[in-house]
Amino acid sequence: MSQSTAVRSPSAFSSLGYRKGRDRVIELFLLAAGLVAVFTTVAIVFILFYESSFFFEHVSIKDFLTDTMWTPLFADARYGIMPLVAGTLTVTGVALLVAIPLGTIIAIYLSEFAPHQVRETVKPILELLGAVPTVVYGYFALLIVTPALQKIFPELPGFNMLSAGLVIGLMIVPYVASVSEDAMRAVPRYMREGSYAMGATRLQTALKVVVPGAFSGLAAAYILGISRAVGETMVVAIAAGMQPNLTFNPTEPAATITAYIVQVSLGDLPHDSVGYQSIFAAGLVLMLMTLVFNVIGFFLTRKFREAY
């Protein structure tokens, strides 16, 4: 681009030795920037373990895993993570019941059936929807979806996991659809043509050839969707309530792991209290849950990978 290299008059600073030395120094700086990513991962793991180690000095791991009550902020504090995990899984389940079928059907439609013009218009919109702040979705869940659901089910409480789950589901539909569509587009054309040549219709080709062929990509899309639903914070903190509740019934209010972390952060507990340190233990469980889903996803993707 710039011509300065060519016209610069020879001087001590343009000697090859100087320039090569400068290259080495710059390379080290660039490497240091690359290491920030590694450092971040290490720091996340370290901080979660280090801070929750104080928590586990007070609470035995057995109580943490088996107690059915989570009341760290009460005088009679109980530290069983199960209610929070149940809340997280219930909300995630509702969200996936919405997102996976709708996302997959939209992806099949866009990839195999939609006219070029429709796909070119819809794809950027799907990507644009990913930028909507999640606190805005929280507003929808609490103030629009819950009142609407209450017209159908009058006894639904104002805070409930159903509406939070439905909104999270709707929120990740564009994401699941977009990633799944990419996976289906990557299935080579000749496989579809082979199927058509055997007399299959478009729908048969889509369901029997393209979907199985893209299965590893679809699994990856679903896992990404699950990770987002498990880690989603604002929608549940706003709409699902802050009360830990060991139930899998979505029409009840219940806190999730993420909502609990927000609840404690908003309060003014001192840093060295057990209640405060419990958020790091909760964060550790959240991290391990996402990790488990990602490992499952990794093996699914590997098992069903089709090489073309």
Add this chain to the structure above:
Amino acid sequence: MSAVAPVTLAEIRKGLAWRKQLDKVFVIVGLLILLLCLGLLAVLFLDLVIQGAPRFGWDFFTSFPSRKAERAGILSPMVGTTLIMLVTVLAALPVGVAAAIYLEEYAPKNWFTGIIEINVTNLAGVPSIVYGLLALGLFVYQFDFGQSILSAGLTLALLILPIVIVATRESLRSVPKAIREAAYGLGATRWEVTKDHVLPYSTGGILTGLILGLSRAIGETAPIITIGALSFIAFLPPSPVTGEFPFLNFEWLKSEFTAMPIQMFNWISRPDQAFQVNAAAAGAILLGMSLAMNAVAIWIRYRFRKKINW
């Protein structure tokens, strides 16, 4: 297969007609579901704007949050968000671009580079609230930055780092090899090739990635709550620019803060109906900002693509 009784032509035709019918049904179902999802979201966004409309006005932008809903405004959250974004850009842009240059132009293909790459991919999937816990433990307590604009900005910078790195790498990769080889042929060193030839061509892609990252960061609420954003701040941080030498003031970095999404969250959580109107107005503005940033990113990508002819 062969054990099946012979099929007549009429039966085949009937089956084919049925299967073709199914095709048409699916096209309609698919289109309906697509329109339903997009339509539902459109209705929700429209409702947000309509609900918030009564509050749009000059006063809303120039007032501090208040206990009286109709006098409350978004001055301090807007200033807070702007300053946090400033820190985020200053941290994420150089680190992200440098990391991408290293991975794309310098790194040898070995296990060590592999580790960095796996890390970047994995970080993109870490829930944002975990970044908040990281920042709480690291920036607030270990480094003692406090519950400040600096902590918030650095947290969001870490959060969008993978987005910036991936976008920059893609953009660097799209520069043809011939450009690099021509520069090497004239005796340029690797850094000279990168700085004078590859980077200028990649500017569009890098800017697009940065803006997309910022549009994500601007709406992030959870990590900022975790490090301790306050929801009621009726003062502004010290001004970054002063009238006296050296004209710059870094006190604001240490200041307590609030931000747009925090303010919206606070207003949603209040039972009073009047505050929910404020929440809708703040949400509409937040939504507008993040969509506008996306539009700018798409526009930049388009402009740069048009200008370059390999």
